[in-house]
Amino acid sequence: MLLIFKLVKINNNQRKILVFDVNAMAFAKARFALATKLKEIGIDSVFVSYSKECNKYLKERGANVVDIIDYFDKIMLPKNIENLLVEYEKKYDIPSINLMLVADINHTWLGRKIALESLAKHFIFWENFLEKNKVDFLVGGTERFIHEVPRRVSKKFDVPFYVWKFPPNNGYFLLLKESNGRWDFLNEYWEKNKNKPLSKQEKSKVVEFITKLKFKKERAHLLNARKPKITLKEIKFFFQRAFANLFIEQMKNPYGRSFLKIASERATRALRGKFIGHLYELPDFSEKYIFYPLHIQTDAQVLARCPQYKDQIALIKSLSYHLPFEYTLYVKEHPNNFGGVSVADLKEIKKIPNVKLINAHTHSHELIKNAQAILTINSNVGWEGLLYEKPVIVLGKAFYDITRLTYNVRDFYKLPLIIKKAVNQTKFDTNKMHQLVNAVLTHILPGEMIHGEGYVEQFCEQENLNKIVHGFKRVLLEKKHSP
Numbered sequence: 020m021l022l023i024f025k026l027v028k029i030n031n032n033q034r035k036i037l038v039f040d041v042n043a044m045a046f047a048k049a050r051f052a053l054a055t056k057l058k059e060i061g062i063d064s065v066f067v068s069y070s071k072e073c074n075k076y077l078k079e080r081g082a083n084v085v086d087i088i089d090y091f092d093k094i095m096l097p098k099n100i101e102n103l104l105v106e107y108e109k110k111y112d113i114p115s116i117n118l119m120l121v122a123d124i125n126h127t128w129l130g131r132k133i134a135l136e137s138l139a140k141h142f143i144f145w146e147n148f149l150e151k152n153k154v155d156f157l158v159g160g161t162e163r164f165i166h167e168v169p170r171r172v173s174k175k176f177d178v179p180f181y182v183w184k185f186p187p188n189n190g191y192f193l194l195l196k197e198s199n200g201r202w203d204f205l206n207e208y209w210e211k212n213k214n215k216p217l218s219k220q221e222k223s224k225v226v227e228f229i230t231k232l233k234f235k236k237e238r239a240h241l242l243n244a245r246k247p248k249i250t251l252k253e254i255k256f257f258f259q260r261a262f263a264n265l266f267i268e269q270m271k272n273p274y275g276r277s278f279l280k281i282a283s284e285r286a287t288r289a290l291r292g293k294f295i296g297h298l299y300e301l302p303d304f305s306e307k308y309i310f311y312p313l314h315i316q317t318d319a320q321v322l323a324r325c326p327q328y329k330d331q332i333a334l335i336k337s338l339s340y341h342l343p344f345e346y347t348l349y350v351k352e353h354p355n356n357f358g359g360v361s362v363a364d365l366k367e368i369k370k371i372p373n374v375k376l377i378n379a380h381t382h383s384h385e386l387i388k389n390a391q392a393i394l395t396i397n398s399n400v401g402w403e404g405l406l407y408e409k410p411v412i413v414l415g416k417a418f419y420d421i422t423r424l425t426y427n428v429r430d431f432y433k434l435p436l437i438i439k440k441a442v443n444q445t446k447f448d449t450n451k452m453h454q455l456v457n458a459v460l461t462h463i464l465p466g467e468m469i470h471g472e473g474y475v476e477q478f479c480e481q482e483n484l485n486k487i488v489h490g491f492k493r494v495l496l497e498k499k500h501s502p
Contacts, residue, residue, distance in 0.1 A: 033061065034061050034062065034063050035061060035062045035063070035155040035156065035495070035496070036062075036063055036064075036065060036152075036153060036154050036155050036156070037054075037057065037062050037063070037064050037065070037154075037155065037156045037157075037158060037495070038064070038065045038066075038067060038154055038156070038157045038158070038169075039054065039064055039065070039066050039067070039158060039159070040066070040067045040068075040069075040159050040165050040166070040169075041066050041067070041068050041069070041070065041073045041077070042068075042069040042070055042073070042165060042272060042274040042275065043070065043073070043274065043275065043472075044070070044072055044073060044076065045470065045471050045472045045473075045474075045475050046073075046470065046471070047066070047068070047070070047072075047073035047076050047077055048076070048475050048479070049470035049475050049478045049479060050064075050066070050470070051066075051076075051077055051080060051082055052478070052479040052484060053484060053487060053488070054066075054082065056484045056485070056487075056488045057488055057491060059488070060488060060491070060492050060496065061496070062155075062156075062491070062495065062496075063083070064082070064083070065083045065084075065085065065152075065154075066082055066083065066084045066085070067085050067087050067148070068084050068085065068086055068087065068088075069087055069088055069165065069272045069273065069274055069275070070088075070268060070272050070275060071086075071088075071267050071268055071269075071271075071272075072263055072267050072268065074086055085148070087144055088271045088272065090144055091137075091140045091144070091271075094140050094143055094144075096136060096139055096140070100135050100136060100139050101135070103139050104116050104135065104138065104139055104142075107139075107142045110175075111171040111172060111174070111175065113171060116138070118323075118326055119138065119164070119167055119168075120134055120135075120138070121322055121326050121329065122161075122162040122163070122167060122319070122322045122323040122326070123162065123163045123164050123167070124162075124163075124317045124322065125163065125273055125274050125277050126138070126163075126164060126273060128277045128280050129273060129276070129277065133273075137164060137273055138164055138168070141164045141165075141168040141169075142168055142172065145168055145169045145172040145173075146172055149169075149172060149173060149175075149176040149178060150176070154176075154178050155178070155495075156178070156179055156180075156181060156495055157169050157170070157173050157178060157179070157180040157181070158180075158181045158183060158194070159180070159181075159182065159183070160182060160183065160319070161182055161184075161319045161323050161324075162319035162322055162323035163274070164273075165274065166182070167323070170182075179196060180196070181194045181195065181196060181494070181495070182194070182195045182196070182197070183195075183468055185239065185468060185469065186239070186418075186459065186463045187239045187399040187402045187403070187459075188239055188459075188460075188463055189237065189239050189467070190465065190466070190467050191463040191464060191465055191466065191467075192463070192464050192466050192467070192468035192487065192490065193462075193463060193464060194464070194490065194491070194494040194495070194500075199324060199416055200320070200324045200325075200397050200415060200416035200417055200418065201416055201417070201418055201420075201421065202418045202462065204462060204500045205418060205421065205458060205459070205462055206421055208458055208461070208462065208500075209421050209422070209455075209458055212454070212458065213422070213451075213454060215454075217453060217454060217457055221457050222453065222457075224457070224460065225453045225456045225457050225460070226453075228456060228460060229406050229456065232403075232406060233384070233406070233407070236382055236384040238354065238383065238384075238399075238403075239399060248289050249286055249289045249290075253285065257278070257282045260275070260278045260282075261278060261279075263275070264276055264278050284359070287358070288356075288357070288358035288359050289358065290358075291358040291361075291362065292357055292358035294362075295358070295362060295365060298362075298365050298366065298369060298376060299376055299377060299378040299379065300375050300376060300377060300378070301377070301378060301381070302349060302375075302377050302381060302385070302386060302389070304389040306347060307345055307346045307347070307391050307442075308346060308347045308348065308349045308375070308389075308390055308391065309342065309346055309347075309348055309349065309390060309391060309392045309393070309394050309412075309438070309442070310349045310351070310383075310386045310387060310390040310392075310393050310394070310400070310404075311335065311338065311348055311349065311350050311351075311393075311394045311395065312350075312351055312353065312383065312393075312395055312398045312400040313331060313350060313351060313352050313353055313356075313360065314328075314331065314353060314396055314397075314398060315353050315355060315356045315359065316329070316331065316356075316359070316360075320396065320397055320398070320415075321396060324397060324415060324416060325396050325397060325414070325415035325416070328396050328414060328415065332364050332367050332368065335348065335350055335368055335371065335374060336367075336371060338394065338434075339371045339372075339373050339374050341434045341435045341438060342373055342438060343435075343438065343439055343442065346373070346391065346442065347373050347374065347375055348371075348373060348374045348375070348394075349374075349375050349377050349386060349390070350368055350374055350375065350376055350377065351376075351377040351378075351379060351381060351383065351386065352379040354379065354380075354383070357379045357380070383400055383403065384403065384407075387400065387403055387404050387407050387409060388407055390404075390409060391409075391410070391442045392409060392410040392411070392412060392438070392441045392442050392444075393409055393410070393411045393412065394412045394414075394438070395411070395412070395413060395414065395417075396413075396414045396415045397413065397414075397415040397416060397417040398417075401413055401417055401419060401420075401425065402417070402418075402419045405419060405424055405425070405452050405455070406452070406456070408447040408449060408452065409447075410426065410441035410442065410444045410447075411424070411425045411426065411441075412425070412426045412428060412437060412438060412441050413425045413426065413427050413428065414428050418459075419455060419459075421455075422451055422452075422454075422455050423448075423451070424447075424448060424451055424452060424455065426440065426441045462500045464486075464487075464489075464490030464493065464494070464500075465486040465489070465490065466483055466484075466486035466487035466489075466490055467483055468487065
């Protein structure tokens, strides 16, 4: 017997209904602050919550909350969950349920049986929720069941699902209708304007942006670009989360019950970071090299958008086979993930004859400037490579690969020829690159959307919230991304 529920009386013809998901207190605080400001432009918010702690916080402030975990407890699943998921795979035109399992790292940690049960319950919940309630927008992220299931189901109910993302510019955000690595509206704009010359004002703005970025060597959204440390603050936070998940959540929040795994990874990173310095090499800018930036293994950029490259150690070995003989592959860890790669994997990289493991704290701009080419899955390093007018080889899908500036690998058998073509490039289309930068600057929305642990106060500053609300108004109500 399924629980049938309806929203609190907020549906009327004058106001829009937006649904947020919350699974941790940082998100509850930030999204409630945003929801309060959205009321001013005629948008009311509903919170689908995975957390008893979040429920209490939101309800005390008068928010409209649906407890998805309470709903899960009332669902009686059939014995053969696999058959049910096969039906959902067909019904919602999902390429592979297995890819959804891979993308949700939290459920992967809980084991396949629990993950399958949870995935089935997510489908049941969102079908019932959208069938029984008038909803105008869903807004969330990518990769986890918490986002991917409603994104799939909402299409059947003609409810737009918007993904919020971070462009390669600090202080800006995006609201997208797709999460495949590309920006839907940027694609449309590019098709219409790719041959249109820039005005003097546009050209000046583009040149100023590139000059400033190179001068400051600014890297976007480096959340934890520092050596992880085990501090009293970190230890206190661990015990707070342990208490909350054991006694408040009762270990039912799938995105909270893996706190032991998360704490273990943080501690391991901190300890590992003290002992891996000897494994790194300094770059030699006199030699010919291609720069490959390691992606964070648990990031949506890989898990959700390019899972075929999930095993990056195997990928690096394969790439090394395809290089021209006189070239070296420079590999550097992601600055947000120092200490996150196991010592065994780092040693595997070092064993490869034509690969160098570069010190993780070497600035990526220095490596880009001196490289003969950039080779990436879909990293923002590829974007920066274009700004430095370097050949960029892209294995996956990225927002910047819509131009003919990048070498897009769609047939791995052609990779050796593509790499040779890239490193022998003699001419770069600077005008085309300027057009791309102008297109990006035209479509990004002012406002810092990062609101995870440690960033809530910055997010909730009134000036920042006003910017974000203005962006939501432009996209959700006015249906436009550019001025």
